[in-house]
Structures are given as structure tokens and as C-alpha cells.
Amino acid sequence: MTLDAATCYRALRARDARFDGRFFVAVSSTRIYCRPICTVKPPRPEHCRFYPSAAAAEVAGFRPCLRCRPELAPGNASVDATTRVAQAAASLIEDRTLEAEGLAAIAGRLGITDRHLRRAFSAEFGVSPIEFAQTQRLLLAKRLLTDTGLPVTEIAFASGFGSVRRFNALFKQRYRLQPAQLRRRLNGEAVHIGDVLNFELSFRPPYDWPAVSAFLGARAIAGVEMFEGTCYRRTARIASAGQDYFGWIEVGLSANKPALRVAVSASLALVLPPVLSRVKALMDLSCNPAEVAAALGRLASRRPGLRVPGAFDGFEVAVRAILGQQVAVAAARTLAGRFAAALGDPIETPFAALTIVFPTAARVADGDLMLLPNADLDATLERLRALQGVGEWTAQYIAMRALAWPDAYPHTDLGVMRALGERDARRVLEAGEAWRPWRAYAVMHLWNAMTQE
The missing domain is CATH 1.10.10.60 (Homeodomain-like)
Known part of the structure; x- marks a missing residue:
């Protein structure tokens, strides 16, 4: 992002949430840096310096605001x-x-x-x-x-x-x-740690939690994922320094902030950075909905906060995509549950429905294919297409979710075709040109329209 001081200052005065995380403002008179949505009185323009990241502000000698907490700012999705x-x-x-x-x-x-x-x-x-x-x-x-305590x-x-x-x-x-x-401090005493660590992860509103919940709920893998009420829960395995850490997470919408509430089992305390990073990817918290809505126009008008659910684990999404190539969503969910039960690892959690950790790629097959957000798109797609049994729909679906590629477009998808009233995949591909570079979001809107009929 090119930081124009005048534009940044206008966003700061307006506390414009669209710019939250896109820049940070440092105040020369206090040596403190803030998010543009900070509720303190805006400083005078001549006292402001603007930085593209919290790290840049800190390297310049500023310390984080204790009120707006820069560490909570959302990230930035991009096609650049x-x-x-x-x-x-x-x-x-x-x-x-x-x-x-x-x-x-x-x-x-x-x-x-x-x-x-x-x-x-x-x-x-x-x-x-x-x-x-x-x-x-x-x-x-x-x-x-x-x-935490x-x-x-x-x-x-x-x-x-x-x-x-x-x-x-x-x-x-x-x-x-x-x-x-x-x-x-609570009543003069430090907060005590129990079995759970609680966090908030910010997003730029609006955020269509009901639609995201419905999408993930319909695809939840038995034993690995579940929904209870409006809360998403799942088991987790994080590898670090040659050791596997096991636990669970819970995600729900905050009642009074543009943020998701995230509970993490204390067993994952030593691997919190990758845990929170994966939750951000799964819930597409780096999205700028205003930017997407501007590109999609009328298609996004009904649900402007709709996101593209990503992946907590890229291999897991890839397996589910392959299993679902020729069957309905419900059938693919059943197959994924059987796969997890046969090859996954048992785990104890406070929730009766969460009993399995999804198997690792190393246990199922060899290879070093990286299925991570922002991985090399062209190289990954080429390797996916080279795999026996993986077609263009599967490659695009994996790019859409595991690689977090916002312009992924599974144009041969039957749901997309029906939503557009087309039977010719070439015409579906042509129609998608109008939605570049956010075609993955267009797909989510088309799928959502089909479920509402």
C-alpha cells in the first residue's frame, strides 16, 4: 500500500475500519503508534507519521497503544x-x-x-x-x-x-x-490460566458469520469438526521443532466488536502463533469487503460480508476436495469422516463429538507440496494438475481455500453453472472475467444464491 499522508489522516479522523491494519499512525509527541480506528482524540497532522506495519513503527522507536492494541489489527489479502x-x-x-x-x-x-x-x-x-x-x-x-494468565x-x-x-x-x-x-487484574489478582486461552481476532466489517458458518457446517468432518449453536469447534495438530502438539479450538462471533472470539486449549500454548494464523486463514479475516463489493457489484449486494472460508490445514481441504469431485457435499462429508476415522489420531477433548485429529500428509502419502495461503500459485496449480485424478475443478477449489487465492474460479462447478443459468463451461469462464480479481468471492455468492432458492 502506498501511504499518502493526506489520505491516511482522513481515514484516521473518520476512524475508517476499511483501513484498519492497512497502515499504522505514530505520534511524534507521545512516541506511541495506533491503529486508524483508535478512539483517542486524533493528533494534529504535523505530529503524525504513517507506517505500513506495526514492525516498521516499532523499529522507528514507537511503542504500541494500550487502548487500540495494534497486535489485534487484521491482515491484508491481495492479488498483487x-x-x-x-x-x-x-x-x-x-x-x-x-x-x-x-x-x-x-x-x-x-x-x-x-x-x-x-x-x-x-x-x-x-x-x-x-x-x-x-x-x-x-x-x-x-x-x-x-x-491470559x-x-x-x-x-x-x-x-x-x-x-x-x-x-x-x-x-x-x-x-x-x-x-x-x-x-x-481482576479484583487485584492476576488472571489465572485454566484449560483455555481466549483471544479476539479482528476483521473489517461487515462479516457474514451465518453464511460462513453454514458453509463450514455443511462440510464439517465428523470427529474433527463440529458446530454447536453459533460456535465452530475443531481438533488441531501443530508440528513444531520436531514435536506434535494436540488440542482444540473454538471460534464464535464477538457480540460487541468487529472480531471473532477464539478459545484455544492450553495444550497448544507453545504453538499459539501458527494456531492463530490458521484461524485467520480459515475465517478469511484479511479480506477487505469494500474492495470485493466494488468489484462484484450487484452480485455482492445481498451479502456484502460474505467471505471465502480458507483452510486450517491445507492437506485436509485437499483430501476433502478430491473425495468430493464426483459426489454431493453431504456424501463428501461422509467419506471425509471415514477417512479421518481410519487414518487419524484419537484425542480427548471436552466435547463428545471431537474425537479425532485429521491425519497428516506424511502418514497418507509422500511429497513436499505446500498447500499454504499465498504459496506459489502457478507452481502449485501445475503440480496439482499433474496428479492422477485431480482435475481443474479440484485444483481451483484447493487454490480457492488452501492457497487463499482470491481469483480462483472453479468454472466447471455445477452449482456455479446453475446459478448462472449456463451449461457451457466456456461461457461461465467468460462471465467470470467481469469479477476479476475476486472471482473466488463471486463463486461464494453464486453458491449462496443457490442455497437460498
């Missing part, structure tokens, strides 16, 4: 190639790949050179990948200190610091506070 490379690298950094394997490994996964990655990353975030990673660790620690020692390691001493020193240096000073 350079931006997607940077966002993919940021996702891998959140998943601890930088710590475990280094920058060269990230560049290799994305099919680019280290130099190109650094250049793309700096253009998007205004900082180097290493500076970004350090800020992400600090902001996660700030969130855990504020929202985890001991400081556990927070230090959960945030990715190698020692408590290093964590304390850097936290004080950057934020001019001791970690304990951010502790939320």
Missing part, C-alpha cells in the same frame, strides 16, 4: 504478486519457519531468491524479515500478558524467545515497561 510473496513469508514467519530453518528456506519454499524476498518484504512491511519476526514475538507476548516464563517461550532474560530485556527496551505491568 509482490505483496503475496511478502504475505506468504510473513505467514511462514508466524509459523516459526524463520527460527527453525532460516530465511533461505523460506525463499526456497516460495521459489524465489533471498534477495528478491528481502526486497518484496521491505516493500510491503517497511522492515526486514528479521525485524518483522522480532516485533511479532513481542506483540504476541503483549497479547498473552494482557489476555500464563506465567511470564511460559509466555517468553510461547512467543519464541530463547530465554526469559532476553525477553524481559527486549520488552523493557522496546515498550519501556516490565512485562508484569501489562497484566490484566
Whole structure:
């Protein structure tokens, strides 16, 4: 995003939620940086500096606002190639790949050179990948200190610091506070940790939670996923440093904020960054609905907050897509449940319906195909199409959900054809040209229209 000071300042004065997470404003007189939706009185223009990321503001010497909490800002979906490379690298950094394997490994996964990655990353975030990673660790620690009762020692390691001493020193240096000073207090006592950690993940409104819930609910894999009321729950397995961590998550809509409430089992405390990153991808929290609605026009007018549900696990979505190639949604759900029951791992949870963790790709087949948001689109699609039994519909569906490609377009889908009143796939493909580069969202609107008939 090109930061025009006048445009940014107008968005700041209006507290325009469309710009939340797209830039951060730093105030020279207080040395604090905020989200554009912060409720404090807007500072004078001459005191404002605008940055493309929280990391850029922190590297410039500003500390985060305790009221609007920059660590809660939503991300940014994009179709721009350079931006997607940077966002993919940021996702891998959140998943601890930088710590475990280094920058060269990230560049290799994305099919680019280290130099190109650094250049793309700096253009998007205004900082180097290493500076970004350090800020992400600090902001996660700030969130855990504020929202949970985890001991400081556990927070230090959960945030990715190698020692408590290093964590304390850097936290004080950057934020001019001791970690304990951010502790939320209830009746004078620190919040105690139980079996659950609670978070909020922001989005840019509107967000059509009923439609997203209906989509995920119709495809929920028995034993792995479930809906109860308006809450989505699922089991989770996160691999980190050669170890698998097992647990569960629960997601629901906040009653009074543009955010989703996320509960995470305490067993996943040491792998929170990838857990929260996957929830964001699953629920499409980086979407800018105003941008999508402008491209889709009348098609999006009935449900302007409709999102494209992503994937908590790319392999899981790919398996389900393959199983569903020739059968109805309900039948594919049944097959996916049998697959999980036969090859998955048992798990104990507080919920009787959640009993299985979906199997890993390594257990089912060999290979190193990356099915992650913002992965190299062309290379991944080429490899998917080369697999025996994987057709164009399956490749596009996987791109739509697992790769979070906003312009994915399964134009041979029967539901899309029926919604458009077409039988010729070529004409469906031609019709989709009007919705570029957000055809995946157009597909969701077409599918939704069919379910409403």
C-alpha cells in the first residue's frame, strides 16, 4: 500500500475500519503508534507519521497503544504478486519457519531468491524479515500478558524467545515497561490460566458469520469438526521443532466488536502463533469487503460480508476436495469422516463429538507440496494438475481455500453453472472475467444464491 499522508489522516479522523491494519499512525509527541480506528482524540497532522506495519513503527522507536492494541489489527489479502510473496513469508514467519530453518528456506519454499524476498518484504512491511519476526514475538507476548494468565516464563517461550532474560530485556527496551505491568487484574489478582486461552481476532466489517458458518457446517468432518449453536469447534495438530502438539479450538462471533472470539486449549500454548494464523486463514479475516463489493457489484449486494472460508490445514481441504469431485457435499462429508476415522489420531477433548485429529500428509502419502495461503500459485496449480485424478475443478477449489487465492474460479462447478443459468463451461469462464480479481468471492455468492432458492 502506498501511504499518502493526506489520505491516511482522513481515514484516521473518520476512524475508517476499511483501513484498519492497512497502515499504522505514530505520534511524534507521545512516541506511541495506533491503529486508524483508535478512539483517542486524533493528533494534529504535523505530529503524525504513517507506517505500513506495526514492525516498521516499532523499529522507528514507537511503542504500541494500550487502548487500540495494534497486535489485534487484521491482515491484508491481495492479488498483487509482490505483496503475496511478502504475505506468504510473513505467514511462514508466524509459523516459526524463520527460527527453525532460516530465511533461505523460506525463499526456497516460495521459489524465489533471498534477495528478491528481502526486497518484496521491505516493500510491503517497511522492515526486514528479521525485524518483522522480532516485533511479532513481542506483540504476541503483549497479547498473552494482557489476555491470559500464563506465567511470564511460559509466555517468553510461547512467543519464541530463547530465554526469559532476553525477553524481559527486549520488552523493557522496546515498550519501556516490565512485562508484569501489562497484566490484566481482576479484583487485584492476576488472571489465572485454566484449560483455555481466549483471544479476539479482528476483521473489517461487515462479516457474514451465518453464511460462513453454514458453509463450514455443511462440510464439517465428523470427529474433527463440529458446530454447536453459533460456535465452530475443531481438533488441531501443530508440528513444531520436531514435536506434535494436540488440542482444540473454538471460534464464535464477538457480540460487541468487529472480531471473532477464539478459545484455544492450553495444550497448544507453545504453538499459539501458527494456531492463530490458521484461524485467520480459515475465517478469511484479511479480506477487505469494500474492495470485493466494488468489484462484484450487484452480485455482492445481498451479502456484502460474505467471505471465502480458507483452510486450517491445507492437506485436509485437499483430501476433502478430491473425495468430493464426483459426489454431493453431504456424501463428501461422509467419506471425509471415514477417512479421518481410519487414518487419524484419537484425542480427548471436552466435547463428545471431537474425537479425532485429521491425519497428516506424511502418514497418507509422500511429497513436499505446500498447500499454504499465498504459496506459489502457478507452481502449485501445475503440480496439482499433474496428479492422477485431480482435475481443474479440484485444483481451483484447493487454490480457492488452501492457497487463499482470491481469483480462483472453479468454472466447471455445477452449482456455479446453475446459478448462472449456463451449461457451457466456456461461457461461465467468460462471465467470470467481469469479477476479476475476486472471482473466488463471486463463486461464494453464486453458491449462496443457490442455497437460498
